[in-house]
Amino acid sequence: MQPFQGIANINGAFIPADEASVPIFDSGFIGGVSVFDTLACWEGGLFKLRQHRERFERSAHAAMIPLRCTGAELDAIIVETTRRSGLRNAYVQAIATRGRRPSPSMPSHDPTLIVYAIPYLSLWPEAKAESGISIVIPSIRQWPASVVDAKIKNFNRMHTHLAKMEADLAGADDVVLLDERGLLTESRGANVFLVRGGALYTPQAGILEGITRETVFEIAAELGIPAAERDLTPYDLYTAEEAFLCSTAGGVYPVAEVDGRRVGAGSLGAQTARIRDRYW
């Protein structure tokens, strides 16, 4: 296996990313008690650092995970870790856990803070940036907010792992999860948009407060494309003129196919292309 290039900072200490580890008794490992956020560094600049850091702080607050540092201090660690990685295009992630437990049955109050910067990566194959990816709607559902709100960006991702296995079995690239009502929510670490009548629509509930998603709304406003949140079903996706996923890890990616049904022209659509060109 290739070693990970890049740098990590664990509780203030810098080490090569490839050597970064946590005790097995860290609550992020044996308890799934961790939150995170992912930033893109592109051509040397961190995209929307404040928005990502503030969302990270909201995740930690809702999850009752104390942060070892906040605000400007956190910004400084993220910037310095990215700088020390020497990477112009980097995938930068901040992770907070409640730290090493005093015993496996007890919560810890000595939190762990990890920031790392490794070479930029995309969730989807670069070869499909024009031709589009294929999606399935898996049997696995999205977390209900009554269990863990999807707004808390956290690593309890057994469900998206199981969903991705369904996609792999179907020979598809990725998934869009439904909620308990059968409404579209999101993909794995990515939001979904569709185009109908020239306007953009995206689910309004059961989703992360996506920063790329927010950026798509900003770009749509600039371009004069109407965009709205709405309850959406698989039917809406099957019959859309265009559809795309968006994420910090990959940007805007066209969806060519959903559950074996071609979406629109089955490749990068005109509106998706306009948004993607403005994003990058």
Next chain:
Amino acid sequence: MQPFQGIANINGAFIPADEASVPIFDSGFIGGVSVFDTLACWEGGLFKLRQHRERFERSAHAAMIPLRCTGAELDAIIVETTRRSGLRNAYVQAIATRGRRPSPSMPSHDPTLIVYAIPYLSLWPEAKAESGISIVIPSIRQWPASVVDAKIKNFNRMHTHLAKMEADLAGADDVVLLDERGLLTESRGANVFLVRGGALYTPQAGILEGITRETVFEIAAELGIPAAERDLTPYDLYTAEEAFLCSTAGGVYPVAEVDGRRVGAGSLGAQTARIRDRYW
């Protein structure tokens, strides 16, 4: 913080438990893709090794996490790790993850297997083994089986962490989670039983296939106490003659209070005592 006494085995290598760690890029840490099982070693003997190992294999199978070894090999690692710990009474845990990812966006197929043995521990304070613990029913709900089936014993435990925080705020010891229908499911790593009309009742869905729970059924049969699975609500718990939680980590523990309502006599009840005496 006290170091962890005991021994861990990671992918075949023995090390002191306190030094055991995993890379931050292990899918168990950054993806929550891990399953586990916990065994009790009591007075030098591992309790129901085969049943725990088989449940661990079922969890891994359902979660599509390949195991580096199975069956008798796995038994041998569990036994040898426990033996090398030198502990007569041990808390023994096996954990499987999909291992270190080739990239944060991709699944790994080189799985990690960890077994460790540390001093035996209970989920609840020993001082309350007679007087009973207090429970709250938190706002946080149990996973629906459509997201992740509670039968897959895994570390996506953000929800029980949030639930335990609610218990802490209420000054209570632990929780019993409801499912989406408002029916009782289980506690954090423990099943719940109640006594009504001299018979035992326990929830039938949304729960782990508890091995201590199964043992309670066996003991009840030996003692001639009727025992059945049933849909149960908070009302049933409030108005029960007795109630108890049961887990590998603590055995059978009386519940004295639920949501501020005394349960039965508010301490160890007669039927609970008979079962507990037989369990240990």
